[in-house]
Amino acid sequence: MASDARLTLITRPGCHLCDEARTALERVVAVTGDRWVEWDVTDDLDLERDYGDRLPVVLLDGKEHGYWRVEEERLLRDLTTPQL
Secondary structure, three states, rough: OOOOOEEEEOOOOOHHHHHHHHHHHHHHHHOOOOOOEEEEHHHHHHHHHHHOOOOOOOEEOOEEEEEEOOOOHHHHHHOOOOOO
């Protein structure tokens, strides 16, 4: 599951909140130029166990940033603020 994308969206098929999260991430990366990848919990038992009841989940640099809804303003801020 390694990737050079800073953002990961963890989803499952048929999830309407996941559809909304995809759209939100597209808006965010249109501003920042970042890349994102999508992981489907149905393909990975560990993901299903860890995140299955909170989908969609957004990871930023491998750490959980949020779940159920993408907080676009906070995500934009966190993507564009230099890390110390």
